[in-house]
Amino acid sequence: MINTLGGRIAQNFRGRFWVFFMPTGRVVERRSRVHPRRTMENRQMMRVVALIPAAGRGRRMGRETPKASLFLGGIPLLRHTLQRFEACNQVDEILPLVSPKEVSFWTDEIGHRSKLKKVQRVLAGGAERQDSVFLGLQAIAGNADWVIIHDGARPFVPPELIERALSETRRWKAVAAALPAGETIKEVSLAKEVLKTVDRGPLWIIQTPQSFEYSLILNAHEKAREERFYGTDDASLVERLGIPVRVIEGSPFNFKITTPEDLILGEALLQYWK
Ligand code: C5P
Numbered sequence: 001m002i003n004t005l006g007g008r009i010a011q012n013f014r015g016r017f018w019v020f021f022m023p024t025g026r027v028v029e030r031r032s033r034v035h036p037r038r039t040m041e042n043r044q045m046m047r048v049v050a051l052i053p054a055a056g057r058g059r060r061m062g063r064e065t066p067k068a069s070l071f072l073g074g075i076p077l078l079r080h081t082l083q084r085f086e087a088c089n090q091v092d093e094i095l096p097l098v099s100p101k102e103v104s105f106w107t108d109e110i111g112h113r114s115k116l117k118k119v120q121r122v123l124a125g126g127a128e129r130q131d132s133v134f135l136g137l138q139a140i141a142g143n144a145d146w147v148i149i150h151d152g153a154r155p156f157v158p159p160e161l162i163e164r165a166l167s168e169t170r171r172w173k174a175v176a177a178a179l180p181a182g183e184t185i186k187e188v189s190l191a192k193e194v195l196k197t198v199d200r201g202p203l204w205i206i207q208t209p210q211s212f213e214y215s216l217i218l219n220a221h222e223k224a225r226e227e228r229f230y231g232t233d234d235a236s237l238v239e240r241l242g243i244p245v246r247v248i249e250g251s252p253f254n255f256k257i258t259t260p261e262d263l264i265l266g267e268a269l270l271q272y273w274k
Contacts, residue, residue, distance in 0.1 A: 048166060049144040049214075050085045050118075051136040052096040054078045054152025055125025060258050066099045067257065068106075068152050073270035077257060078106070079114050080155035085148075086116050087159045090166045094118045095140060096152060097125035097132040130230050130237075134221045140214075148211040149234050156253040156269060157209060165211045168248055173213045176235040177250035178204040207250040210234050216243065 058067030068078035078096060085094045096119065098106045106122045123139055125132030133149055140147065146169050150157060161177055168175045181203035187195040210233065212220075220237035224230070231237050235245045257266055 046145040047143065048091050048093075048146045048148060049140045050091050050094045050162075050209075051133060051140070051147055051149045052078070052081060052085070052094060052152045053125060053129050053132040053136070053149070054081070055097050055099045055132045056129065056153065057099065058153075058258075061260060061263075066102055068098055069102060070257075070263065072155060072257070072263065072266050076109065077155055077266075078152045079109065079116075081150065081152050081157065082110070082114065082116050082119060084155070084157050084159050085150070085162060086118050088162045088166075090163055091118060091148065093120060093140075093143075095121065095123065095136050097123050097136050098152075100124035128230060130221070130224070130234075133234060134225065137214075137218050137221055141218075144214045146211060147214050147217055148209050149217075150209040151256055153257045154208060154254050155257065155266065156251075156255070158251050158253065161248075161251055161254065162209055164248055165209045168246055169211045169213070172244070172246035173216050174210070174235060174238045174243060174245040175212070176210040176233070176245055176247055177207040177254065178247045179207065179250050179252065180204055204247055206233055206235065206247075207254050207256075208233070212238065216241075 054068040056067055058065075058070070061067055061070065063070065069076045071077070072080060078098070082094055082096060085091050094116065096106065096110075103122055103124050110116050110119045110122060123135060126135050129151075136149075137147065146166065148162065148165060148169075150162075165175050165177060181200040183200070185198045185200050185203060187198055189195055212234070216238060217234060220234070220241055220243075223241065224237045229237070229240065231240075238245055253269065255262065255265070257263060
């Protein structure tokens with residue numbers, strides 16, 4: 001672009017600075033008044049980071065090896081999940097959070113064996129899932145407009161679902177994949193006595209991915225930490241702020257690998273898709 005002074009105007013790749021190349025050859029760099037990528041016409045240029053919490057010990061699996069590195073179809077479980085995010089055009093960067101003792105294994109796995117270009121680093125997660133996500137949010141500060149959070153233990157997330165969650169984030173600041181409850185649901189006492197049958201009509205079973213405007217989810221996590229609140233997903237932290245969360249239809253294939261039976265189902269699916 002030529003400016004009125006006859007110089008050239010360019011934008012650096014993050015779009016935060018206007019650079020004026022004066023006819024004299026002098027370069028003047030000036031910070032834009034409005035973040036250009038936050039304007040409506042530039043929304044498609046939002047920088048999207050995928051946070052993949054995968055630091056769980058997987059106790060319900062009954063094995064010593066952390067769940068992320070259990071083999072599924074001959075490759076470690078987490079690699080399946082990362083590959084699905086790698087395949088999404090809208091995702092710019094993928095940040096996995098793994099068990100502290102597995103950081104070097106995964107750094108090596110990703111750098112040498114998996115060739116995942118969007119994974120630039122691997123970080124150690126925290127004591128609880130929410131701590132792992134918070135560590136990831138802090139690590140990408142200043143580098144993300146939107147963040148899409150997905151359990152490393154859900155390796156069969158359809159890339160189409162990731163894309164759809166991100167598309168909805170254009171209209172809604174907080175989006176969660178979910179399935180309508182398909183079975184009868186009852187409230188049961190500790191003594192296993194049925195207390196009541198719940199109307200399943202408005203009930204949805206929540207999955208990941210969940211995608212958010214970065215500043216919103218960071219704020220929600222900070223508030224939860226201040227108040228020592230732990231939720232079972234990230235959307236619940238946003239709900240506490242009184243901000244609406246939009247549900248989109250997830251996928252039955254997007255189940256979480258939790259027990260040895262889930263691993264058998266996973267192997268069977270991979271065989272079926274071969
Ligand atoms: O424990 P849960 O099955 O809900 O874990 C969901 C996801 O969160 C898994 O991918 C797991 O590895 C991850 N997680 C984590 N850090 C923890 C505990 C769980 O990243 N401390």
